[in-house]
Amino acid sequence: MFHIYCPYCGELREEEEFHPRGQAHLARPADPEACTDEEWGDYLFFRDNPRGIHHELWVHSVGCRKFFNITRHTVSYEILETYKMGELPSFTAEHSRGNSTEAASRQAQVAQQAGVHV
Amino acid sequence: MSNVAIFDTRSEAKIPVESPLAYAYRRSGAPAPTTRSRATLRERPFLGHLILRGGAIVLDEAVREVLGVSLPGEPQGLVHDAEGERSLQWLSPDEWLVIVPGGEEFALENRLREALAGAHFAISNVSGGQTLIELEGEAARELLMKSVIYDVHPGHFPVGKGVTTVFAKTAVILRRPSESRWELVVRRSFADYTYRWLLDAGEEFGIGVAR
Numbered sequence: 001m002f003h004i005y006c007p008y009c010g011e012l013r014e015e016e017e018f019h020p021r022g023q024a025h026l027a028r029p030a031d032p033e034a035c036t037d038e039e040w041g042d043y044l045f046f047r048d049n050p051r052g053i054h055h056e057l058w059v060h061s062v063g064c065r066k067f068f069n070i071t072r073h074t075v076s077y078e079i080l081e082t083y084k085m086g087e088l089p090s091f092t093a094e095h096s097r098g099n100s101t102e103a104a105s106r107q108a109q110v111a112q113q114a115g116v117h118v
Numbered sequence: 119m120s121n122v123a124i125f126d127t128r129s130e131a132k133i134p135v136e137s138p139l140a141y142a143y144r145r146s147g148a149p150a151p152t153t154r155s156r157a158t159l160r161e162r163p164f165l166g167h168l169i170l171r172g173g174a175i176v177l178d179e180a181v182r183e184v185l186g187v188s189l190p191g192e193p194q195g196l197v198h199d200a201e202g203e204r205s206l207q208w209l210s211p212d213e214w215l216v217i218v219p220g221g222e223e224f225a226l227e228n229r230l231r232e233a234l235a236g237a238h239f240a241i242s243n244v245s246g247g248q249t250l251i252e253l254e255g256e257a258a259r260e261l262l263m264k265s266v267i268y269d270v271h272p273g274h275f276p277v278g279k280g281v282t283t284v285f286a287k288t289a290v291i292l293r294r295p296s297e298s299r300w301e302l303v304v305r306r307s308f309a310d311y312t313y314r315w316l317l318d319a320g321e322e323f324g325i326g327v328a329r
Contacts, residue, residue: 001267009281011193013268014267014268014283017284062282
């Protein structure tokens, strides 16, 4: 059976309990009224379709019902990592072998901006 | 006290009350347990079920004050009070299920609301929406292995653990309060389905229904 690690439940759970919800890290334009039609259309309808590393939003729908992110390789289907909402991936297209130090420092930066002490 | 309108869902009026399995008992029958039964099913109807939502720290304080038990902070945690009649289960990082003897839930809800005054929280009384089914017997685990996708091996599912998982084609909350007993918290609307599934799957173990 295929297992996925839920970062909130803290354990590997059956894939059947999860549901994919598309591309992760989509930032809603801060001021939709000020968007051009193209920008808004991009945000609403256009998604990446990379060959390689892809960040996806998943939900543990039968379980804790929390949304979280998965970094997945679209060629091998390998799940490289799962991480909570608000965190940054350590595997990116630029760092396909994982660069946790950079992700950690970026994470700290984001946390600092949000007024959270790490 | 928050300004949420709450009321006691248990009425003084003499209205016949039926457990979520009443229909299933009538329609599918309830084979009595025999000496050859290796699994026994028993419904614990009309218990008080509350869903607590909010931050773990504030809820923990209130729950300890009101129930005298600390909130299970670890995922999949399940704790009982000293008498073993009231339980608290982790459902999600900000959600817990409290099950208390029937009739206590309204008073408990009020006391929790008082203790939590000013905090950011939600308490929902879901007593009418779900029921508790107990499974006991040497084949109870085998029966679960046929029904749920979760690994119920004792090494992976120790006493004091509870998970929400897939049961046949529905979802249940599966808990293990003691070595020999398993509990399923099922939705009222799926109670009949779950019951019939258990009867069918338990046939080979001579499943009996204790009533």
